Every structure is written in C-alpha cells, then in structure tokens.
Amino acid sequence: MKYVRLGDLLVKSGDITPAQLDEALKLQEGSGERLGTVLQKHGFITERQLIDTLMSQLGVEFIDLNTCAIPPDMAQLLPKNLAKKHMVVPIKATRSEVWLAMADPLNFMAVEEVGAVTRRRVVPVIAASAAVERAVQNLYSNQGAMQAIEDMQRDLLGSQYGGGAVAQPQSMTVDEDEADAAPAIRLVNSIIDRACTEGASDIHMEPGEDSMTIRMRIDGALRAIIPVPRELQNSVISRMKIMARMDIAQKQIPQDGRANVTVRQETLDLRISTLPTIHGEKVVIRLLRKTPELATLDGIGLEGENRERFCRLVDNATEGVILMVGPTGSGKTSTLYTMIDRLKSEEVNLVSLEDPVEYHIDGICQVQINEKTGLTFANVLRSVLRQDPDIIAVGEIRDGETAEIAMRAAMTGHLVLSTIHTNSAVSSIDRLLDIGVEPYLIAGAVKGIVSQRLVRRVCPHCKKPYTPSLEEQAALGLPAGDYLFYKGAGCGECFGTGYRGRVGVFEILPVNPAIRRAIHARSLKELEAAMAAADFHPIMENCRKLVLNGVTSSEEVHRVLGGI
Numbered sequence: 001m002k003y004v005r006l007g008d009l010l011v012k013s014g015d016i017t018p019a020q021l022d023e024a025l026k027l028q029e030g031s032g033e034r035l036g037t038v039l040q041k042h043g044f045i046t047e048r049q050l051i052d053t054l055m056s057q058l059g060v061e062f063i064d065l066n067t068c069a070i071p072p073d074m075a076q077l078l079p080k081n082l083a084k085k086h087m088v089v090p091i092k093a094t095r096s097e098v099w100l101a102m103a104d105p106l107n108f109m110a111v112e113e114v115g116a117v118t119r120r121r122v123v124p125v126i127a128a129s130a131a132v133e134r135a136v137q138n139l140y141s142n143q144g145a146m147q148a149i150e151d152m153q154r155d156l157l158g159s160q161y162g163g164g165a166v167a168q169p170q171s172m173t174v175d176e177d178e179a180d181a182a183p184a185i186r187l188v189n190s191i192i193d194r195a196c197t198e199g200a201s202d203i204h205m206e207p208g209e210d211s212m213t214i215r216m217r218i219d220g221a222l223r224a225i226i227p228v229p230r231e232l233q234n235s236v237i238s239r240m241k242i243m244a245r246m247d248i249a250q251k252q253i254p255q256d257g258r259a260n261v262t263v264r265q266e267t268l269d270l271r272i273s274t275l276p277t278i279h280g281e282k283v284v285i286r287l288l289r290k291t292p293e294l295a296t297l298d299g300i301g302l303e304g305e306n307r308e309r310f311c312r313l314v315d316n317a318t319e320g321v322i323l324m325v326g327p328t329g330s331g332k333t334s335t336l337y338t339m340i341d342r343l344k345s346e347e348v349n350l351v352s353l354e355d356p357v358e359y360h361i362d363g364i365c366q367v368q369i370n371e372k373t374g375l376t377f378a379n380v381l382r383s384v385l386r387q388d389p390d391i392i393a394v395g396e397i398r399d400g401e402t403a404e405i406a407m408r409a410a411m412t413g414h415l416v417l418s419t420i421h422t423n424s425a426v427s428s429i430d431r432l433l434d435i436g437v438e439p440y441l442i443a444g445a446v447k448g449i450v451s452q453r454l455v456r457r458v459c460p461h462c463k464k465p466y467t468p469s470l471e472e473q474a475a476l477g478l479p480a481g482d483y484l485f486y487k488g489a490g491c492g493e494c495f496g497t498g499y500r501g502r503v504g505v506f507e508i509l510p511v512n513p514a515i516r517r518a519i520h521a522r523s524l525k526e527l528e529a530a531m532a533a534a535d536f537h538p539i540m541e542n543c544r545k546l547v548l549n550g551v552t553s554s555e556e557v558h559r560v561l562g563g564i
Contacts, residue, residue, distance in 0.1 A: 006035050006106050010045065013053045020044050036104050047128060054126050060105045063091065065131035066461050066491045068101075070139055077118055080140040086110035089135045090118075097121045103129035137197040141190050148187035152232045155183060184235040187228070188243075192270075194225060195287055196263045199501075202287065205240070207233050207280035219456050219502050220329065223495055233280055240283050244272040252276055258356070271356065288358050296341075300334050301504035306542060309508040313448040314339055320447035321410045323397075324419045325428040331454050331504050332419040333358060333395075339417050340364060340393050348390040353380050355395050369395065377402040385409055394418040400436035407437060410445040424539070425449040425509040426527065429519055443520040449509045451539060455552045455560050456499035459488035463550065472554050476544050486550040503551060505560075507539040 007021045016024070016039065028038045039045045054060050074090040077098065083089055088102040088110055098120040102110065105124035115122045127135075191214055195203050200216035205228075212233040215222045228236060241248045244257025259270045271286040302310050313322065322339065324332040337359055344350050344363045352361075355369035355377070367380055377394060378401040384392055385405075397403045397420045410416045422428040428449055432442050468485045488498025509515070512534055518526035543557045 006104075009057045010039070010050075010053055013057060015045050015049050015053055034104055034107070036106075051126055051128070054105060058105065060124055060126050063101055063125045063127050064491075065089070065091075065101060065127050065135045068135075070135060072139070075139050078114060079117065082113060082117060083136050083140065086113070087129070087132055087136065088114065089132055089139060090114075091125065093118070093120060095120075097123055099123045099125050101125045101127040101132055101135065103127060103132050134197065138194070141194040141197060148183045148190060149228065149232065151183035152187065152235060153229065184232075184239045187232075187236060188239045191226075192261060192268075192285075192287075193263055195285075196266070196268070198223075200287060203283075203285040205233075205236065205283040205285075207277060207282060209279060212236065212280070218495070219497075219499055220454065221456075221497065237274070237281050237283055240272055240285070241274065243270070246272075246274065251281055269358070297338060300331060300338055302338075302506065304545075305537070306506045306508055309510070310450065310506075313450075313508060313510055314342055317415055317447055319410060319413050319415050321406060321416045321418065321445045322447055323428055323449045324417075325422045325425060325449060325451045326419075326453060327421060327423060329454070330452050332452065335450060335452060335504075336393060336395070336417060336419055337361070343391055343415075343417075349388055350391040350393070351384050351387060351389045352393040353377055353384065353395055354393075378405055381405045381409070385414075389414060391415045391417070396420070397432075397435075403432055403435055403437045404441065407441040407445040410447075411441070416445075422451075425451040425507055425536075426524075426531070429527070433522070439520050439522050443511075443516045446511050446519075448511055451507045451509070453505050453539065453560050454502045455505055455543065455546065455556050456497075457501040457503055457551055458486050458553055459491065459494035459498055459500040461500070462489040462491040462494065462498060463487075464489055465550070468554060475558060476547060476554055477540060478544065483548065484550075485547060485554055487553045487555070498553075499556065503546065505539055505542040505546065507537060507542065509536055510534070 007016075007025070010016045011018055011021055024035060024039050024042065024044055027042060028035055031038065033041075036050055040047055040050065051062055055062055068091060070089065070091050074093070077093055078090050086102070086107060086109070088100050090098050091101050092099045098114065098118050100111070100114055100122050102124055103126070105126050111122045111124060191203060195216050198216060198218050200218050202217040204215040204217070204222065206213045206215065207230070211230050212228040214225045214228060216225055238248045241255070241257070243259040243261075245259075246255045246257045253276065255274045257272045259272060261268050261270060266289065269288040271288065273284050275282045275284075297307055297310070324335045326332050340350065340352060340361060344361070346363075350364040352364055352366045353369060354366060355371075357366050357368050360366065367384070369375055369377055369380065377396070377398065381392070381394065381402060382405060392406075392409060392414055394402065394406055394416060395418070397406060397418050406416045406418060420428055420431060422431045428451070429442060429446075433439065463486050465484045465486050468483055470480055472485070473480060473483060488494055488500075490496040490498050494500040509531065511519075512530070514530035514533060515527065518530045540557075540561065543552070543561065546552045547554050547557060
C-alpha cells in the first residue's frame with residue numbers, strides 16, 4: 001500500500017478543513033494517540049465518516065466483526081501481545097496472505113510487524129475500533145482457556161505415570177500472559193477475563209455428568225461460554241476455593257467466600273459461593289466492579305421527570321424512611337448507593353449496614369452484617385442508634401423487627417434508607433403490614449418509595465424498526481395508532497439475542513398527607529385515589545417511553561413486568 005497521510009485523505013474528501021487538521025495535529029502533539037483517535041475524540045469526524053473515507057480513498061474493504069466468525073486457529077498465527085499492541089486481529093489466511101482487521105489501515109508499522117511475524121503479505125481490512133477490541137479479547141481469551149485445558153490434561157496424564165506438576169504460587173492478579181503459572185490458574189484467569197470483557201455480572205461453574213459447563217450472566221440472561229472436561233473440574237473448583245480462602249477438603253456443605261482480583265488495571269470484588277450437587281460442587285461467582293458510574297443518576301438510568309422526582313425526594317429529606325423496592329436483580333442496591341453518594345458530606349454521620357458490603361465509599365461508615373456471629377440488621381441497627389447517626393442506610397429490611405426499629409428511628413429524627421423485596425410501590429406497604437409493622441408507624445415514617453426494574457436495551461448494532469400489531473400496542477396501554485417499535489435482529493455483538501446492556505425503569509411515590517391517611521386507615525381504595533390525585537406515574541409509563549424511543553422492546557417490557 002502506498003504511503004499516504006490520514007489528514008490529507010480527510011481534507012481531500014471534504015470531511016475536515018485544513019484549519020481543523022492543523023488544530024487536530026496540535027492536539028495530537030505529546031498525546032501518544034493516533035490522528036484518527038484525536039479527530040473522533042474532539043468531534044471533528046465520526047468513526048463512520050472515517051471508515052467511509054478510508055474505504056473510498058484507499059479501496060479498503062469494511063468488515064463487520066460482530067457478524068464475522070473468526071477461526072480459532074488465527075490465535076496461533078499472530079501472537080496475542082502483537083495483536084493487543086496494535087489492536088488488530090487476523091480474520092483469515094492463506095499460505096501467502098493474511099487478512100488483518102484493523103481500525104486504522106494506515107498503521108503501517110502494524111502491517112509491517114504482522115507481515116514479518118506471519119511471513120505473509122498483509123491485506124488490511126477496516127473495522128470499527130470497539131469491534132476490533134472485542135474480537136481480540138474473545139479470540140485470545142478462548143485460546144488461553146483451551147491451552148490451559150490442554151496443559152491440565154497433560155499434567156494429569158503425567159501424574160498418572162509418576163510425574164506431576166510442581167505447585168505454583170497463587171496470584172491474585174488476573175493475567176493470561178503468565179506463562180509460568182499453573183494451568184488451573186491460567187484457566188480461571190481466562191474465564192474471569194472473558195467475563196469482564198463481556199460485562200458479565202455472574203459466572204456459573206456447573207458440573208454435569210460428562211463435563212463442567214461455564215456460563216455467564218450477561219444483561220440478566222445466562223450464556224454458555226466453554227465446557228471444561230469432567231476430570232479437570234476439581235482442579236478448577238479448588239483454585240476458586242483457594243482464592244476465596246475456603247476449606248478445599250470440605251465438599252459436602254455449602255461455603256461462601258470473597259476474593260479481590262485485578263483485571264486489566266480494574267479491581268474487582270468476587271463473591272464466591274459453592275453448593276454440593278450430585279455431580280460435584282457448583283460454584284457461582286458474583287463480579288462486583290468498583291466503578292463510579294454505579295453511584296450516579298446516569299449510571300442507574302434515571303432521566304427526565306423521574307430524575308426530577310428522585311432528586312426532590314432525596315434532597316428534601318431530613319428524616320423519615322425512603323424505600324427502594326423491587327425483586328432480586330432489579331438494581332435496588334445501585335440506587336441505594338446512588339442515594340448514599342448523593343447524601344454523604346462532612347456535616348453528617350452516615351452509617352451503612354450491608355450484607356455484604358459490595359462497594360466501598362469514602363466518607364461513610366460501612367458495617368458488614370454477619371448473622372452467624374449475631375451481627376444481624378436488627379442488632380446492629382440498635383447499636384448504630386447510639387452512635388449519633390444522621391443518616392442510616394439499611395441494606396435490606398428482611399423481618400418485622402428490623403422494619404420496626406427502622407421506622408421508630410425515622411420518627412425520632414433520623415433519615416433511613418433501605419430496600420425491600422416487593423413488586424411495586426403499593427405492594428411494599430402491604431409487605432410491611434404483613435411482617436407486623438403497625439399502620440401508624442408506616443404512615444408516620446415513610447416519606448417516599450422508589451420501585452424499579454431493569455430492562456434490556458435493544459442492541460444498537462442490529463436494531464431495526466417495525467410496525468407493532470394492535471395487540472402489541474394494547475399490551476403497552478397505547479391507543480391504536482401509527483407507531484414505530486424497535487427490536488434487535490440478533491448479531492455477534494449481542495450473542496444473537498437482539499439486546500446489549502440494561503437500563504432502569506422506575507416509579508416514584510412521594511408519601512403526602514392523603515396517602516398517609518390511606519395507609520393509616522389500611523384502605524386500598526383510598527390509597528389508589530390518593531395516588532391518582534398525587535400525579536403518580538406507574539412504572540409502565542416509563543416503559544412505554546423507552547419502547548417508543550427505541551431504547552427497549554415491547555417483548556422485553558412484557559418479560560420483565562408481566563401482568564403489572
């Protein structure tokens with residue numbers, strides 16, 4: 001390929017002006033970034049414009065890596081360190097040529113190095129930068145796992161004939177490139193690395209009759225990733241138990257543990273649980289990322305009117321109880337952390353009671369609940385009230401005793417934040433009554449209720465509009481009309497599901513005097529009338545807006561909300 005400069009191509013095509021090129025070159029100085037990255041970062045061009053210009057000016061083909069199946073043997077052709085260094089991925093090869101997907105086909109240094117290593121002529125193919133990064137991670141993650149499995153099988157075979165692997169030191173840094181690490185360590189590391197790449201919340205290691213299946217929960221749904229031969233499952237499980245400081249000899253009772261690992265400069269907290277099954281121990285790992293986005297309104301998906309209602313409720317509260325409600329996995333904890341982060345300051349004593357402590361927040365006192373030692377929510381809450389608190393965050397109200405102490409604390413001038421497992425704002429009141437809290441305590445203490453769910457976003461890579469049927473419109477409570485809904489066709493980026501990522505949907509109920517009187521009277525009819533008069537917006541209204549805006553689909557709303 002003849003040497004050309006990207007800036008000259010973009011000026012020639014009219015995408016940028018000479019003045020913009022000069023400005024971008026000044027911004028590039030000392031940054032270590034390539035010109036295309038600088039132009040996109042500062043808004044001079046979009047990635048699509050860059051791709052179109054390179055295709056037309058250089059005659060380079062474009063490939064959608066989200067729909068392209070890369071042969072696993074490509075990982076043997078190009079070393080991982082070189083692929084990650086230049087962020088390129090081989091997609092196919094012959095004896096004389098290799099097709100190389102890259103975001104910047106003008107990176108001649110990458111082309112020359114790949115050509116020298118593979119001893120083939122390099123044919124550059126342009127692809128989206130995010131897709132290249134994902135393809136590199138997936139290709140070499142799978143290779144690392146399969147190589148580790150082969151090494152484990154070879155070591156196992158050697159030990160049967162009098163050999164055996166030398167014990168290796170345990171590392172808590174996830175690095176697949178540790179060539180001297182034991183195969184079991186490298187296999188577990190590659191699994192954790194893959195989970196981080198895919199944005200998984202949980203890893204399931206499930207023993208079966210013939211093999212152990214590794215599944216990951218991505219956007220709320222489990223996906224099978226890789227099978228591990230049955231003869232190797234004990235080594236993998238033992239590695240996880242060592243990381244979590246569990247008893248590796250005890251296999252007949254459930255165990256729980258924790259571990260901290262570092263993956264690509266990101267610190268993760270792993271909550272690890274084992275459970276005996278008929279085919280061996282099942283292990284589930286919850287991945288907790290300590291990212292600041294989780295403690296922001298944008299991070300939990302609060303927008304528009306719901307954001308305003310939420311801010312009014314939290315910012316104006318000086319006492320009383322604010323409840324976050326929803327089923328397991330609905331994002332209640334993230335919302336609780338958002339409130340905590342918003343309310344903390346040097347002027348207040350904020351104490352948080354959690355089981356477990358998922359994210360560490362500077363500036364507050366966090367207490368780890370341990371029911372085995374008698375450190376229950378109720379007992380700790382009593383002690384905290386003697387610690388001069390201004391705000392108390394109770395991770396979860398599980399019983400009537402905890403609920404009553406929280407309500408009484410709120411009525412004596414404290415602000416209490418907590419979560420409770422119910423399906424809606426109204427049902428949370430019924431739940432409190434069911435566990436024995438007196439109506440007058442609920443009516444006097446509760447200041448607001450935030451009910452929420454998580455719905456999957458339509459995948460932006462395969463998103464397509466369609467005209468919904470009348471039945472589909474009616475299911476969302478829409479009058480008959482001309483609407484455009486969206487759904488994903490399924491692609492490699494979303495595992496063929498049509499969804500990628502999740503967003504929160506909310507209903508927020510501030511408790512006003514009319515609602516308080518209805519709660520005290522235990523009258524559902526009065527409560528519904530008071531909620532209607534209070535301009536209460538049910539969660540389905542939030543869902544309708546997201547469907548009409550193409551953020552989620554009507555099928556996903558029905559799956560998550562059901563008959564609500």
